[in-house]
Amino acid sequence: MTPEEMADKLGAVGYLADDGVATAAFLTLSMGRPLFCEGEPGTGKTSLAVALAQAFDIPLIRLQCHEGIDAAQALYEWDFPRQLLHLRALEAANGALDVETAEQSLYTERFLLARPLLRALREAPCVLLIDEIDRADDEFEAFLLQLLDENAVTIPELGEIRAQRKPIVVLTSNRTREVHDALKRRCLYHWLDHPDLAREVAILRGRLPGVGERLATQVAVAVRRLRELELLKPPGVAESLDWTQALLALGRDELDAESAARTLGAVLKYSEDLDRVRAKLDTLLA
Incomplete structure (x- = not known):
């Protein structure tokens, strides 16, 4: 496969990748390295992972990061309520319990709740999306290093679990904070910008077959001008699609004031953004 063929595969599932994105995705697969994608919200970072899963017809497993996320939420935890019921059932059936035997029976696959990271190791080939890693803390980043290095984790009660094949790993960040160099060194890196005008028009027309070229172009131009304003949240491609859909739902084939x-x-x-833009609407659509 070449970067051009990668672009074609992504395009076939509706993701219009530029040369940089297609090359980054190609190298990720060729080198077996995670891909770390940074960029403003709405530039297609998460959508790239979704498109890779669709293009190669493999599962997408998503870990949504947030403040305070820990290994139990990301990797695995034991099903405590079921373990407790199991103990009660053993006690009812056998009377006095042999402590060692009972304890061994609790820590088996039957009671293991696999979370996204463990599922990805077991179910590979798959795409593992670690979304918005910048929302997690330093400790969680450090926890990820072994998994990214070895594609394996150790569960004390069960031993090592190692992926038979490497998952395709995509990490995303909106750069709300700097991610540590130790994590970035283990990844290929790509910065995603908002698409240029022609590609955004193509995205709108590709994702919304009912939209005409005039409306798609007007929306894309207006959104580009919005991104140049000092807004609290500049619109991404997702908002371009939503805006176009809203106009189509109203039966509009052009964007006017x-x-x-x-x-x-x-x-x-x-x-605040609405007020700022309403005051400049005529200029925006000129």
């Missing part, structure tokens, strides 16, 4: 004013809630998510 009246239809834009009625549908701004599809593309802007803060009242």
Whole structure:
């Protein structure tokens, strides 16, 4: 496979990758390295992982990071309520319990709850999406290093679990904080920008077959101008799609001041941004 063929495979499932994204995805598969994607919200980082899973017809396993996430939420935990019921059932059946035998019976696959990281090791080939790693803390980043290095984890009660094949790992970050170099060194890196005008028009027309070229172009131009304003949340491609869908739902085939004013809630998510844009709407659509 070449980067051009990778672009074609992604395009076949609706993800229009530029040369940089296609090459990064190609190298990730060729080198067996995780891909670390940074960029503004709405630039297609998460969608890339989804598209890779669809293009290669393999499962997508997603770990959504958040403040305070720990190994139990990401890797595995034991099903305590079922373990307790099991102990009670043993006691009812046998009377006095042999402690060692009872304890061994508790820590088996039967009571193991696999979370996304463990599932990815077991179910590979798959795409493992570690989404918004910048929301997690330093300790969780350090925990990920062994998994990224060895594609294996150790569960004390069961031993080592190692992937038979490497999962395709995609990490994303909106850069709300800097991710440590130790994690980045283990990955290939790619910064995703918002698409250029022609590609955004192509995305709109590809994802929304009912939209005409005029409307798609008008929305793409308007969204590009919105991104140049000092907004609290500049719109991404997802908002471009939502805005276009809203206009289509109203039966509009072009973007004018009246239809834009009625549908701004599809593309802007803060009242301050709405007020700022309404005051400049005529300039925005000129």
